[in-house]
Amino acid sequence: MDERTAGAGPLDAERLARAKRAVGDAGLDALLIAPGADLRYLTGYQALPLERLTCLVVPASADPFLVVPRLEHPAALASPAGGLDLEVTAYDETDDAYELIARRLPAGTRAFAVDNQMWAEKLLAFQSALPGAQAALAGDVLSVLRMRKSPGEVEALRRAGAAIDRVHRRVGEWLRPGRTEREVAKDIADAIIEAGHATVDFVIVGSGPNSASPHHDVSDRVIRTGDPVVVDIGGTTEDGYCSDSTRTYAVGEPPAAFRELYEVLLRAQTAQTDAVRPGITSEELDAVGRDIIAAAGDGEHFVHRTGHGIGMETHEEPYIVAGSTRALEPGMAFSVEPGIYLPGTFGARIEDIAVCTPDGGERLNLTGRDLVVLPG
Template identity: 75%
Template sequence: MTTTSLQADRLDRARKAASAAGIDALLVSPGADLRYLTGYDAQPLERLTCLVLPVGGDPFLVVPALEKPAAQASPAGRLGIEITGWNETDDPYALIAARLPRALTRVALDNRMWTEKSLAFRAALPGAAQVLAGDVLYALRARKSPAEAEALRRAGAAIDRVHSRMGEWLRPGRTEREVGRDIADAIIAEGHVRVDFVIVGSGPHSASPHHELSDRVIEAGDPVVVDIGGTTEEGYCSDSTRVYALGEPPEEFRRAYEVLLRAQRAQTDAVRPGLRAHELDAIGRDLISEAGYGAYFIHRTGHGIGLESHEEPYIVAGNRLPLEPGMAFSIEPGIYLPDRYGARIEDIVICTANGGERLNRTGRELVVLT
């Protein structure tokens, strides 16, 4: 399937899903949903850019006049949909409202649309209830096509290459920030076009799951959590966490790490169609709790990944969503002892008809650097 036919198929499936949900039109502003449907990576400006997808008519894209050449040059320009530019003195919301049926009752706005834009649509379409487009679009995006799965495999291999080089940068006497800069450069060098995040949590900072880079000097014996990810030229994200120790870590840390490793392996091995998200979360959480560390596993097991580093499905207690072939998500249990140390092991996994495929292939054992 060509890129153009793929996008056209996505538009058609989105229209059918919206119709089945009783939605009259989808309104999609710049972001991952717009990229998914049209391939257009539009700038999120104060000026309105919006894909309009009426369930009973042809889609059209409304863009600021000065952005029209970029829209036409993007994959959206090859889709054959109308691209309408609006001038500085025009009201784009009124323009869209005039082209939609008067009997409109429900419109779905993408979940990340700016509040000022959603309120402007409410004023322009006073008779239409506003609902979230994510209820329709996220279900489509959560099930990756074979081409998307292959793009995620390439992203996973790229971030694995960065982790395999960690010994070049991690050593006592360097600061987290210095190491983070080297890692960011390698993320680009190894196949990404954008660095999405770099976490280097050393010593007591390893107990903070979303620790920011700091000027702390890394010391001998420190455990170091390295959580890194980026976006490839294809637009798909990577995300992987490994734990390193600069010399022999405390024995108590090793014991906690072995518990974490068993839990993460049990979860990745358990992935299969029909298993519910909360059940997958419980597999690792129960093992960690039985070992006495349950109070220190303080976040969900994982998140979906694709055009965004965090998207549906979320692997968390209370989510009864059954896993389906094509769903891609992280499995990243953690144990964090406040002000002492912490650890997290993270792989991206794709659910297949036969089980789970782990996309990150670097070893999950504690890596001791000497």
């Protein structure tokens, strides 16, 4: 299936209306949204990011419209955007798409916002076409809408979580001494697709001392008996929602010091997922696990935030981190993934996706969290 016309999952036709209201509330004249998660969220259209401009325009005082290159017009109409009450305008190769949009914006436009991932060359072209207008980030407007997932979006994330759980349950088929991290990662990537994802977003297989590097990718290191192995994997499903889950394995009996470290981590991560509820702030939730790890003497070895929001992007608002006073609300979905890393020795991470519910929280990853010791 062409990814531009793939299903967009639980597309809510009211999203555009909510975005339009948010534009006015923010004191902006228009949102300008290029290809990416924001465009797919608002219209269901997963447009190709090309040098030619594709742009959703959401004025505060007029109807939204989508501007696309002529050669992309059929794909735009065939996407879920074609089923919305949305004008889709095509332009030709010799047209100036930026001037086209500028002419259609309200006279006296003074402030507009672009999506956070718009290419710099496109932002500069809009600034040239709208001299005197102030540019801002649309993320400040749209993140408030996107971070509160609808029931349909939560169900999509639940399906994504179940799919990645199916992969973790099979890791023992591939993880064994004598194989390289890269070989194991290839098998895992194939299984991510088999489990129901449309794309593989990342596969981390960190064995032995590599498990102490939180963002290790893969290498040609040969896995050895006694190695701890961090496996952090995720993909995107056909309807556009992401999975992300980490489990730590041991290939044969690990060192006693690693078991002690892992038990501290498990207590911290369990306490954090149990603490998810409306009203708790991001920094308070971060502190629940961080305090447990610090009390055990490993505070300096928990080197990253507790988690990140997830939806149509693997990393989005809200971020579960010290300094964030954002209170959790029902519908917010995010990872809970404390880790302890001893540089050059070993490390561990446990990660579940959690959703804040009206009366607490729900874990979307349901594989066991105890250390899995595989044959060595």
